Amino acid sequence: MQTHDFEKHVQKELAEFSLEPTDSVWQNVELRINKERKKRRIVFFWLFAGIVLLGGGAGIFYMNSKDNGRHIANVERTDLINQNETDKIGKKVESSSPGDAAEKTSVVADNEQKNNGSLGQVKQKDNTNKQQGTSLQTTRAITTQNFKSRIKSDIDKTGLKKLQKSPVAIRKAGKQPRFIASPGDVSTGTQMNTSTEINFSHELSSNTQIETPASTNSNEVRANNAPEDSVRSAVPIATRKTTLPDSSVATTQQKKTSKRNWSYGFTSMIGVSDNLSGFNIGPSLAATRSISLSSTTASNVVPTLSLNFRSSVSFGLGFFAQKDLANRLAMEVGVAYQYYSTKSSIGSLNSSGRSFYDSTLAKQTNVAAYYSAGDNVNYTNHYHFIQLPINVLWQLNKSAEKPLTLFTGVTPAYLMGSNAIYANYIEGVYYQEKNQFSRFQLNGQLGLLFTVKSAGKYNLQLGPIAQYEFSSHTKSIISPKQHLLFFGLKSKFTIK
């Protein structure tokens, strides 16, 4: 069939039809492949950085929780030890009968502060063949729950020192307070020749010793140097040579826990931003920031095409979480929106749509409007970034009231949008070009924060900050590189 013959012939003729491309095609392909690869690496880098950041944050949080958990675990373990020991003693005492060798348990309250703030060492001495026929009265002065809740409530409200001042009566309803002990310099003995020595320190700063359970079958104990009827305090500890956790460690842990807290707040920044070319600051800056090429309209009277930037206003808003790492060292992570702007002098606006080919970006761009070469129009370039600032803060002075903080860190950022002008030197025009940007950025910042007002949980700081964009926000094929610089004031409102 003729129709099919035609198609077959066309197919046959054109099947092997080939043309030799120019060398520039492969060069551009290679360039773009490398760009793609680089972009992929950047994505992986940020992904990895994000995972590390998340992992680190989770790790810190977990460690923090674990410290608290270990503390509680210590307390519970001590409770168990004390309870077991007390039960043993109680059983022993109960099983003692007249004529048997008397068991004497002494509780010596030792107020010698061998270790300041350390938990009293509880000793129990067995004194045999001293007294017989002692009537044993096991007094369960207070239930564990009552005791704990009572002690806890005291701690919560007033702290440990108040606990010492406000004795706790431990008695069973309907009975005389026969189990009496004070956490001070008190030596208690038993009426039944059973004496127990309890070493208490003045600074009962650990929950561990406070929460020692009272649910033990305590021996009847009376404070030797305290009036019998005076109810000062009762600590029903009757442990046999049990060394409780070192309260100095516990105290340190507690101090650390209290110090290494998270705090949160808001930041704001205001200042000026500029578009620099690398680190060249000073007289050379203008030269490096200015590119001049003659327009391709090939006329002597055509103005020179140049792209220059001047500083303009910039501001930012964000929130942060801060973690104390040491006494004067902290780490801060956050999320912020940052607006930069710069000004450029360009030629007149032409609102007619046109299509331009740019050899640098190797692409055709359709524009609704463009600017000619010249400097009669003041154009404002806007840049909108979302940033993830990560700062290390170091308190320079020792004042708790008015800390002076130096901070530095890095800020991964993403360019959300920009209307920044682009110079097409081949066509001799300016226009907005979305494809000129490299979206992912890495900034570095340095600054100082002075405490302006500190009231209770709230803290307001103010100070200078400089932020520099390490990576160029334009693609690497665009020359020269463009780096944004911000200099201004940062305010930080912290809620502890």
Added chain:
Amino acid sequence: MHDPLQLVKECLKGKPAAQKQLYQLYAPQMLGVCYRYTKSIEDAEDVLQDGFVRVFKFLDQYKQEGELGAWIRRIMVNTALNYLKKSKKYQHDLLFDKTELHVVSNDDPAIRLNAKELAQLIRQLPTGYQTIFNLYAVEGYTHPEIGQMLGISEGTSRSQYMRARQLLISWINNTGTKNMKYANT
């Protein structure tokens, strides 16, 4: 002699030398494809460039079931269609309803043109005709497929192709060049 599958493996490892070899192996043939869809050699090279970037980007999706050349060719054709749709220069010509109709002879010529002359004639067709003619007569797509690719109905594709074909035959018949002489059969 290059083994295409071996080249693909090397390219997937990110070896630039292999990428260049793959390009050199297929670029001339693919430029011939791009040339038929565009109006200038510069545009054809732009399409070729975009097409090869896509080839290397999506090379991991090549299943190694069919011929590599055919797979690359499909990418080139799709890239060319995208280029035509996006480029302002071609957008207007792709509006099939506005394409001027030419009354031409129904005769089918016996082709005596060489490939380049034929390709040049095809490129002189209005862009819409040119595209459909290339897709149907050269690439072998069906009209429903063409309709889907260009966002037009199957009927439009069919009628446009017939007009393109008639126009092309008319040109071939009316051309006075010695190599473009066709006899009615």
